[in-house]
Amino acid sequence: MNDSHRPNDRHRRPRASYNAGPEGFSDGRLVEVHNQLARDKEEPSEGFSLLPVFVVFLFCGFGFWAGLYLTRNSGDFNPGSFDLDAPRAVADNGPKEFEPDPAKGEKLFVANCASCHQPTGLGVAGAFPPLAGSPWVAGNEERLIKIILAGLAGEIEVKGAKYNAAMPNIGAGLKDAQVAHIATYVRQAWGNTAGPVTDAKVAEVRKKVGSRGAYSPADVLIEYPLETK
Amino acid sequence: MSQETPNSRPQGQGRPQGRPADAGSPRVSRVDASVASPVKFFFASALLWLLVSSVLAVITAVKLHLPGFLNGCEHMTFGRLDAVQRNVFFYGWASNALIGLNLWLLSALGRFEFRNGWIATLGGLIWNLALTAGVVTVLLGSQNAFELLELPRGLAPAFFVAFLLAALWPAVAFARRPTSQVFVSQWYILGASFVLPVVYLLTQLMVLWFPTNGVLQALVHSWFLQNFLLLWLGASALAAVYYFLPKELGTTLNGYYLTTVGFWTLFLFAGWTGPATLLGSPLPLWIQSSGVVAAVMLLIPLTITTINFFGTLSRDSGWSRSWNNTTLRFVAFGLVAYTLAIALQIVFSARSLNAVVRFTAFTAGQQQLLAYAFVSMVIFGAAYFILPRLTGAFWPSAKLVHLHFWSCALAVVGSVAGSLFFGWTQGAALAAGKPFAETVAPQSALLGTVCAVLFLIGHAAFAINAFGMLTSCSSSTDEGRHA
Amino acid sequence: MKNLNLILAGVFFTVAAPFGGLLLSGHAQLGALGRAPAEEGGPLFPAKEPGLAIQGRQVYLELGCVACHTQQVRPAGQGKDIAQGWGVRPSVARDYVLQSQVALGNRRVGPDLANYGARAKSDAEIAAHLSAPAAGSSMPAYAFLFSPAKDGSLQPNERGTALIAYLKSLRQDYSSPEAKLKQ
Numbered sequence: 001m002n003d004s005h006r007p008n009d010r011h012r013r014p015r016a017s018y019n020a021g022p023e024g025f026s027d028g029r030l031v032e033v034h035n036q037l038a039r040d041k042e043e044p045s046e047g048f049s050l051l052p053v054f055v056v057f058l059f060c061g062f063g064f065w066a067g068l069y070l071t072r073n074s075g076d077f078n079p080g081s082f083d084l085d086a087p088r089a090v091a092d093n094g095p096k097e098f099e100p101d102p103a104k105g106e107k108l109f110v111a112n113c114a115s116c117h118q119p120t121g122l123g124v125a126g127a128f129p130p131l132a133g134s135p136w137v138a139g140n141e142e143r144l145i146k147i148i149l150a151g152l153a154g155e156i157e158v159k160g161a162k163y164n165a166a167m168p169n170i171g172a173g174l175k176d177a178q179v180a181h182i183a184t185y186v187r188q189a190w191g192n193t194a195g196p197v198t199d200a201k202v203a204e205v206r207k208k209v210g211s212r213g214a215y216s217p218a219d220v221l222i223e224y225p226l227e228t229k
Numbered sequence: 230m231s232q233e234t235p236n237s238r239p240q241g242q243g244r245p246q247g248r249p250a251d252a253g254s255p256r257v258s259r260v261d262a263s264v265a266s267p268v269k270f271f272f273a274s275a276l277l278w279l280l281v282s283s284v285l286a287v288i289t290a291v292k293l294h295l296p297g298f299l300n301g302c303e304h305m306t307f308g309r310l311d312a313v314q315r316n317v318f319f320y321g322w323a324s325n326a327l328i329g330l331n332l333w334l335l336s337a338l339g340r341f342e343f344r345n346g347w348i349a350t351l352g353g354l355i356w357n358l359a360l361t362a363g364v365v366t367v368l369l370g371s372q373n374a375f376e377l378l379e380l381p382r383g384l385a386p387a388f389f390v391a392f393l394l395a396a397l398w399p400a401v402a403f404a405r406r407p408t409s410q411v412f413v414s415q416w417y418i419l420g421a422s423f424v425l426p427v428v429y430l431l432t433q434l435m436v437l438w439f440p441t442n443g444v445l446q447a448l449v450h451s452w453f454l455q456n457f458l459l460l461w462l463g464a465s466a467l468a469a470v471y472y473f474l475p476k477e478l479g480t481t482l483n484g485y486y487l488t489t490v491g492f493w494t495l496f497l498f499a500g501w502t503g504p505a506t507l508l509g510s511p512l513p514l515w516i517q518s519s520g521v522v523a524a525v526m527l528l529i530p531l532t533i534t535t536i537n538f539f540g541t542l543s544r545d546s547g548w549s550r551s552w553n554n555t556t557l558r559f560v561a562f563g564l565v566a567y568t569l570a571i572a573l574q575i576v577f578s579a580r581s582l583n584a585v586v587r588f589t590a591f592t593a594g595q596q597q598l599l600a601y602a603f604v605s606m607v608i609f610g611a612a613y614f615i616l617p618r619l620t621g622a623f624w625p626s627a628k629l630v631h632l633h634f635w636s637c638a639l640a641v642v643g644s645v646a647g648s649l650f651f652g653w654t655q656g657a658a659l660a661a662g663k664p665f666a667e668t669v670a671p672q673s674a675l676l677g678t679v680c681a682v683l684f685l686i687g688h689a690a691f692a693i694n695a696f697g698m699l700t701s702c703s704s705s706t707d708e709g710r711h712a
Numbered sequence: 713m714k715n716l717n718l719i720l721a722g723v724f725f726t727v728a729a730p731f732g733g734l735l736l737s738g739h740a741q742l743g744a745l746g747r748a749p750a751e752e753g754g755p756l757f758p759a760k761e762p763g764l765a766i767q768g769r770q771v772y773l774e775l776g777c778v779a780c781h782t783q784q785v786r787p788a789g790q791g792k793d794i795a796q797g798w799g800v801r802p803s804v805a806r807d808y809v810l811q812s813q814v815a816l817g818n819r820r821v822g823p824d825l826a827n828y829g830a831r832a833k834s835d836a837e838i839a840a841h842l843s844a845p846a847a848g849s850s851m852p853a854y855a856f857l858f859s860p861a862k863d864g865s866l867q868p869n870e871r872g873t874a875l876i877a878y879l880k881s882l883r884q885d886y887s888s889p890e891a892k893l894k895q
Contacts, residue, residue, distance in 0.1 A: 025475060034412055038485060065525075066522040066525075069521065074518045075513065082803075083789065084787065294850065296850050307776070308775045370774040374773055404716040440813065443745065443809045445738055445742055497729070503730070511816075513741065516738055583790075584790045584791040593819065660791075660792055662792060664796070
């Protein structure tokens, strides 16, 4: 350092050089030699020729890790999640609060029930009873859930008309939440004004029903008499 | 600049066939002379700002343990002096010096005569006037709440235009000269000179002129800060390292073909790392996590610069030779600091570690490691190489060079190590549940003051030496330019 | 890597990517965020600052308080801010929607102030702290925010009163849709 703070010192000092002349690089030579290196891509020293492969693997590894990290720590890309521990805490507190969704209910109703009861909920005279304005679907929700889960067989009187056809146990193949959506829809569509049904309630009724076959309307009425005629 | 002076650049021996004969050393001198006046202007103003910043740093350091010190009037409040010191250091010292350094490097590598040097000087003049106005405004009582955006927004157009004139336009002019050969330093300078004005403009618009909603301002600001530190200061200083290592050692760079990957990955990921400095802030988790991922990705450019630099230095007793070369001693110091700084940034973007050190002195230490121990040390090294070639004079005193290196090196090691250590211990104490007031270590402020004084000594030594040289021979350079 | 126009284009892309990916998508998600009631039908939070507090915010900014004080409470899993008593819940983006310039800060030489208004006992206590900080504190005294009253005691002047009003208005102790208060 003592002797090299003067710009032309290197002229005097002979130095071991790698591939520049004894006077070091000129700027033009510096650029040229490195351009050559970039073209050849081959370093004189061995071992480094594997580096590009190594870098590619590094890239792939990083890409994989980045995807993993982002899925675990990005809070579902939700603008409202700020706390990494918050979603986990909610999950530990039990299942999320169920909100019956009439739109889902309508879809499920059309797929599973409308072939008999009709999308209008009016049923078919002499064959399938109406649901619109029916006292059977209003009132105690367990009655409706039970019928959906287990089915119904036997003569039934709805709004003064008699019907006699077997209803299969549609609900047995559906999830609690789906049954809840359907039940809520039925209780609130076509001018019906009964309260919503939760999935927890459906689960509770499903336990009571067990694996028994279809109810007869009389069985149902013993346990849950109609609130109104 | 006369051609027989000791500053004519040494030429390599083995010039390949077919090279134009007129590219000999006389022409190189004229290349130097074409940028001499703006480069000298930028270095001189950088030096003055460095002295201002060092004095302010001493005052703020003392204030941290003696809050009553110079607390008589409102304008000397810690909050204002601290902001002024930071802006003077980053915009006055580092940016001025890097604009000058980039100009010189491009002219040297492009072997291109720069015809309109006065335009760059004009840009520099506007830059310095804007900074002066900004400093006065902050002292008088108007500043923004964002680090390095404290200056009033009305000055942003001046800074923007100044930078276009002083750095971007010359960079493009140099880079587009008719030639087929390009060196890695030129990519970095071009990239850095392009990134800063674009990011600065967008940030000013989104934070100060038409503020975005709430915390988004902090997000935009973190984006700006990381771009400023890594892609303006960092990339410019890397350009200098890529030049001086092979130049002064006389060897080719190790693994040169990897530099392309290193360049693109640095520019690709650095811009995304902003949110990694805001972990735990009220920003959506996915934004924070993207920042963490980008910070970890910096491992790729870091690996490549490590192969390039340390590989080159470890051949042919490169370390000992750089220790005995003024320029390389500073540059090698700087690139060890760079490696450490990026490594720390990667490691401490891990959420659990970041939670410990965030908001403590640790992050300040990280910033100083990058902005001072790397960028400023590289600038010093470059100045020791460039200024004699521009002025045609020698450095007046070898003793002052020694004093400069040792006081600055000691100061920055002490200061960074102190910040990291006390920052970590405070963070650990807070994590252990200690009340905040009990975790503040008074020794850290004392150490800070000692280091600030050491910095001032080192910078004064450098300034005396440099101004001695700049003033002694300026007339001869002017003659040379007209010759 | 010889075509410098290509390099410029590439660098432009590297700037545009985080600008679009972070800033614009962030803006798309949170740009229109507004206030929300803490409970159904209740008043909207964050509450509007009184006029004096808005003036006080200006004093806070121009004195550079942000150099030493942050205004953000991290979640419990990310630092011990809540355990320090600096807040009752983590800060969320909605808390800052009314602020023309957010002063989140990134350095804590002193305590966090996000919820300072909720823990400050009285105007007099804040005034005492500003005019004569406790021994051992690295906070300077802000004598110029005070002027002597007729009875010789120091009373906050116009700017001092505004700053105190601002500090008292700093509250994040309400329930937010993103961060409910634990009952």
